[in-house]
Amino acid sequence: MLLIDVVRVSEAVTRTSARLGKVGHLAELLGRVGPDEARIAISYLSGELPQRQVGVGWRSLQDPPAPKLVATATLTEVDALLSRIKAVAGQGSQAARKDLVTELFAGLTSQEQAFLARLLGGELRQGALDGVMIEAVAKASGAPSADVRRALTLRGWLPAVGAAALSGGVEALRAFRLEVGRAVAPMLAGSAPSVAAALEKAGGQPVALEWKLDGIRVQAHRSGDVVRVFTRTLDEITAQVPELAEAVLGLPEDDLVLDGEVIALQPDGRPHPFQVSASRVASKLDVARLREETPLSVFFFDALRVAAADLLDLPYSERQEALARTVPPGLLTPRLVTGDVAKAEAFFADVVRAGHEGLVVKTLTSPYAAGRRGAGWIKVKPRHTLDLVVLAAEWGHGRREGKLSNLHLGARDPDGGYVMLGKTFKGLTDELLAWQTERFLQIADGPTDGWTVRLRPELVVEIAFDGVQRSPRYPGGMALRFARVLRYRPDKRPDEADTVDTVRALML
DNA sequence: TTCCGACAGTGGGGTCGCAAT
DNA sequence: ATTGCGACCCCACTATCGGAA
Numbered sequence: 001m002l003l004i005d006v007v008r009v010s011e012a013v014t015r016t017s018a019r020l021g022k023v024g025h026l027a028e029l030l031g032r033v034g035p036d037e038a039r040i041a042i043s044y045l046s047g048e049l050p051q052r053q054v055g056v057g058w059r060s061l062q063d064p065p066a067p068k069l070v071a072t073a074t075l076t077e078v079d080a081l082l083s084r085i086k087a088v089a090g091q092g093s094q095a096a097r098k099d100l101v102t103e104l105f106a107g108l109t110s111q112e113q114a115f116l117a118r119l120l121g122g123e124l125r126q127g128a129l130d131g132v133m134i135e136a137v138a139k140a141s142g143a144p145s146a147d148v149r150r151a152l153t154l155r156g157w158l159p160a161v162g163a164a165a166l167s168g169g170v171e172a173l174r175a176f177r178l179e180v181g182r183a184v185a186p187m188l189a190g191s192a193p194s195v196a197a198a199l200e201k202a203g204g205q206p207v208a209l210e211w212k213l214d215g216i217r218v219q220a221h222r223s224g225d226v227v228r229v230f231t232r233t234l235d236e237i238t239a240q241v242p243e244l245a246e247a248v249l250g251l252p253e254d255d256l257v258l259d260g261e262v263i264a265l266q267p268d269g270r271p272h273p274f275q276v277s278a279s280r281v282a283s284k285l286d287v288a289r290l291r292e293e294t295p296l297s298v299f300f301f302d303a304l305r306v307a308a309a310d311l312l313d314l315p316y317s318e319r320q321e322a323l324a325r326t327v328p329p330g331l332l333t334p335r336l337v338t339g340d341v342a343k344a345e346a347f348f349a350d351v352v353r354a355g356h357e358g359l360v361v362k363t364l365t366s367p368y369a370a371g372r373r374g375a376g377w378i379k380v381k382p383r384h385t386l387d388l389v390v391l392a393a394e395w396g397h398g399r400r401e402g403k404l405s406n407l408h409l410g411a412r413d414p415d416g417g418y419v420m421l422g423k424t425f426k427g428l429t430d431e432l433l434a435w436q437t438e439r440f441l442q443i444a445d446g447p448t449d450g451w452t453v454r455l456r457p458e459l460v461v462e463i464a465f466d467g468v469q470r471s472p473r474y475p476g477g478m479a480l481r482f483a484r485v486l487r488y489r490p491d492k493r494p495d496e497a498d499t500v501d502t503v504r505a506l507m508l
Numbered sequence: 509t510t511c512c513g514a515c516a517g518t519g520g521g522g523t524c525g526c527a528a529t
Numbered sequence: 530a531t532t533g534c535g536a537c538c539c540c541a542c543t544a545t546c547g548g549a550a
Contacts, residue, residue, distance in 0.1 A: 019515080019546050055526095057535050089535095094527055123517095127545095131515045190513095191541080216538065233537070275522060278538050282524050398517065399544085406519070425519050426542050466540085471521075479521060484541055 001037050003078050004071035006044050007115040014126040022128045026136035035167050040075045042162040046133040047124040054082050055089030058121045065102050067110035130158055141165035143173055151176040153185045156234050178310050180223040183230035187368050189360055189377035195348045196341050198361040198378040206339035207361050209347050210301050214357040215263030215277045222248050222256040240281050243296045253326050255308040260300035270355040301333040312368040383464050386498045389418050390459045393440050394452050404437040411500045419476040419500045426484035460492040468507040478507050
């Protein structure tokens with residue numbers, strides 16, 4: 001199959017707004033792709049590369065070579081070249097990699113070049129990723145989408161699942177099993193604004209409340225004396241977290257898959273800032289020294305496999321029993337089972353007082369349904385707010401083209417002026433985007449680089465955020481974590497906005 | 509007919525490792 | 530030594546579609 005066939009389908013999918021229409025276009029193509037190329041086609045059309053990353057980003061694609069006029073490149077050829085680029089990028093020379101990128105793009109028409117550039121940049125933007133592709137694979141193969149989804153949970157990679165479905169149908173899908181040593185797609189949580197709201201979502205039944213630790217999600221696999229550890233995106237980090245391997249090897253079972261969180265704790269048990277945990281887990285050099293300085297702790301909260309028995313389909317309460325039989329209390333995430341709102345709120349106050357992030361509320365009956373947010377797990381975190389001044393705004397991309405979107409936020413400096421604390425584009429409705437674009441252009445001030453529009457500091461906006469973190473980037477040395485717009489405050493003047501001192505107090 | 513769950517899109521700050529400057 | 534880039538860790542929120550109620 002030619003690359004251009006895939007590009008044409010991608011363009012048709014982009015033009016179609018109805019989800020079922022997108023599925024139809026994708027399924028039609030999957031119906032005529034050969035078995036060797038199914039994996040590649042599914043990968044490209046769900047917005048990823050079979051190689052995952054190849055070390056080529058938007059910057060490397062700034063000056064593409066002259067395009068060809070006739071499309072002749074096959075999927076197999078393009079895939080092989082990308083594999084070579086990945087291999088070269090892994091062993092050094094930027095120049096060699098650049099030559100291969102040029103060779104690849106020189107063999108493509110401008111239409112194909114544009115597609116591949118977006119694919120490499122991770123910005124396909126055709127309105128279809130895994131969710132839509134699952135339906136397309138189901139339609140093209142004749143298998144129920146539930147079987148496709150289930151196989152994806154266990155295998156963690158849709159192109160492999162899709163290729164199996166297209167060649168072997170539902171039988172092939174049902175042959176996928178949890179395999180120790182290969183990561184499972186992790187179960188994700190939705191969110192609620194308060195503990196009471198989370199309990200209500202759970203339907204008034206007793207629920208489990210678990211401490212939410214602000215570290216790195218880990219999935220630990222043990223087979224005999226071999227332990228492997230994976231992140232939420234299924235990347236392996238075994239070498240970076242030796243503490244975790246040792247902890248798992250100390251357990252009485254040797255055929256295990258556990259779900260948990262690693263976090264750097266201070267000697268008094270309070271958590272380090274998230275940056276410290278993230279830095280520790282990301283560092284690959286001199287891990288032995290780093291673990292002396294910043295040891296990691298692990299807390300497990302779920303068991304997917306214990307003593308060679310798969311537990312994913314069991315209700316959460318039964319997985320908990322298996323977990324408690326296998327893992328000593330010191331390695332378990334603190335939890336409380338209750339249906340009582342007052343008790344739940346007291347537990348929430350406990351976790352916040354201990355310096356942790358919040359709670360995850362879990363229904364006792366839900367199976368381990370990977371990849372779907374909001375089903376059985378709901379996170380609750382405390383929310384801070386500040387009234388800040390809009391200092392500038394940036395023009396948006398994609399569906400926000402032509403709208404001023406990303407706000408630069410400033411706190412008032414009591415000595416005069418404003419100190420920038422970060423940016424946000426979150427929480428804006430289309431109506432608000434339209435309003436602020438018009439309003440900002442009235443108060444635009446000073447030169448623009450064509451991207452950022454500086455504003456007279458006149459508008460006050462109420463911002464919600466999760467916390468204040470140290471920042472090397474901003475002049476005040478601090479930045480807001482996960483800032484989002486709640487509403488504009490036309491009732492407030494800029495000289496009534498919150499001050500940098502208020503923000504600094506929140507960081508301590 | 510209305511409601512609501514799932515999905516895609518739009519980007520945020522911080523950090524590491526690597527190659528080039 | 531510093532800088533630019535790619536990748537990935539954490540993530541909130543809105544709009545939309547289409548099946549469920």
